Structure formats: structure tokens, C-alpha cells
Amino acid sequence: MCTSVLQVEVIIPTQTKYLDLIGSIGEHIAKELDDFSGDREALAYHLNLVLTEATTNAIKHGNYDDPKDTVRIAINIHNNELIIKVYDHGQGFDLEKVPLPDFDNPKECGMGLFFIRTLMDTVSYSRQGDSNVLKIVKYLN
Amino acid sequence: MNINLEKINGYNVLFIKEERIDAHNSGELKEYILHMIEQGEVNLVVQLEKVRFIDSSGLGALLSGYKNAAAKSGKLALACCKQQVLSMFEITRLNRVFEIYADLDEAFDNQI
Numbered sequence: 672m673c674t675s676v677l678q679v680e681v682i683i684p685t686q687t688k689y690l691d692l693i694g695s696i697g698e699h700i701a702k703e704l705d706d707f708s709g710d711r712e713a714l715a716y717h718l719n720l721v722l723t724e725a726t727t728n729a730i731k732h733g734n735y736d737d738p739k740d741t742v743r744i745a746i747n748i749h750n751n752e753l754i755i756k757v758y759d760h761g762q763g764f765d766l767e768k769v770p771l772p773d774f775d776n777p778k779e780c781g782m783g784l785f786f787i788r789t790l791m792d793t794v795s796y797s798r799q800g801d802s803n804v805l806k807i808v809k810y811l812n
Numbered sequence: 813m814n815i816n817l818e819k820i821n822g823y824n825v826l827f828i829k830e831e832r833i834d835a836h837n838s839g840e841l842k843e844y845i846l847h848m849i850e851q852g853e854v855n856l857v858v859q860l861e862k863v864r865f866i867d868s869s870g871l872g873a874l875l876s877g878y879k880n881a882a883a884k885s886g887k888l889a890l891a892c893c894k895q896q897v898l899s900m901f902e903i904t905r906l907n908r909v910f911e912i913y914a915d916l917d918e919a920f921d922n923q924i
Contacts, residue, residue, distance in 0.1 A: 691834070694832075712896070713896070719865060720900075727835040731835070774905040777904070777909060778872075782904055783867070786867075786903065789903060
């Protein structure tokens, strides 16, 4: 059981140089989790990847590369659930209409959301006030 | 993107000197590979020993290089992937696209 409560919130400019910072936070959280019995190294990589992909999407698609805009990332652990929320200020998109990659004819783009969906347990995207929020949940037990 | 280029056994070996390939530096990697292919250097091995993290944009940069090399009858192969980096190729089935070798010797043995 992972019973500890943890909450981290980071706001970054919409610049890709901050991806390493955001990914590293996820990796550190995985390594410090109390009583996690799964593959800690794999979880560390997966959280790094998912935070990197979600933040990249928010920077590139959400905020139209406006240098004054920001992306907010919130990470929360409670009741054995790790919840990531990434907020953007763009037009938004329909998560259900994002197709799976074509594995027989692979393309250079479109693998980011596939990683998030494959490696995490639930993913949703919705409007909250003046932001869109990509909510990602990973069960830790 | 810090890359050391060496010519070994007729192949251009790109030693990636970064621990992380993500959307911040993958564009540079893609351009570097495309520039080499445009110069006629179409046989490439990307040595990933130092890389401990790659995201979808990094995979995309390598896939772009692979396709462009193949279009000019060349080859882009990968060598020395760490296990977690390799698992990204497996999840996306790109391990069926790329030739991925344990080390450079194995790459040369199989390609030349």
C-alpha cells in the first residue's frame, strides 16, 4: 500500500528546455514512493516519459508557442493513485478521436498520447474554466 | 545535441553524447541525420550507449533518418541501446523497423 500523501505543482514557461525538469520530478517521485512493490525503475521511466509527452503536447499544441504563456503541471498521490494534471490554454482536442499509431506504416508523429494511454491506467481531457486539463491516473498498488 | 561522428568500417557512426533525447533536442538530431544523408552519407549507425531516456519525438527523429536513408538505398541502424530505451522501440513496434544491435561489432558484422 502506498498511503503517503504527496502534492507537487509546477508552472513553467512554454519552452521545451523545461521538459527535463518536469520528467525528472516524476522520476524522483517514483524512486521515493513508500511501500511501492512494483518495478520502481520502470515506473520512474514511465512517469518521466508521460510527464514529458503531456508537457510537450501542452507546449506545442495547447499554447501556440506563445512565449508569455505557461503550462501548469500538478502531481498528486492519494489513496494509492498517482494523478497527473497538465493544464493548457489552447483550443483543445477530442481525445477519443486521436487514432492509434499505424504499426505497419509507422509515422514520425502521434506516438506521445499512445505512450500515455499504454503506460498509465486512465486518461481524460476536459475543459476547466479557461484551461484544458489532461488528467492521467496511475494506480500504484 | 552533442554528437560525435566517426567513420568506422565505412559506416558513419553517430555517438550520441546526451543522456536524454526529447522534444527539446530531437529536432536537432533529425536535422543532423538529414544533413548527412543529403551529403550522400547514407549508411549510418546511431550509437545510443549514453542515452538513458528517449521520448516519442526522439523515436520520430530516428524514424525520419531511417526512412530517408532507405529512400537513398542506404541504411540507418541502432546500436548499444539501454534496456529501457529499447523498451520504447518495443512498445511502438519500431523494433520491427530498425535493425538494433547489441554493440558496434555486431552492427558491422551484419551490415557490411
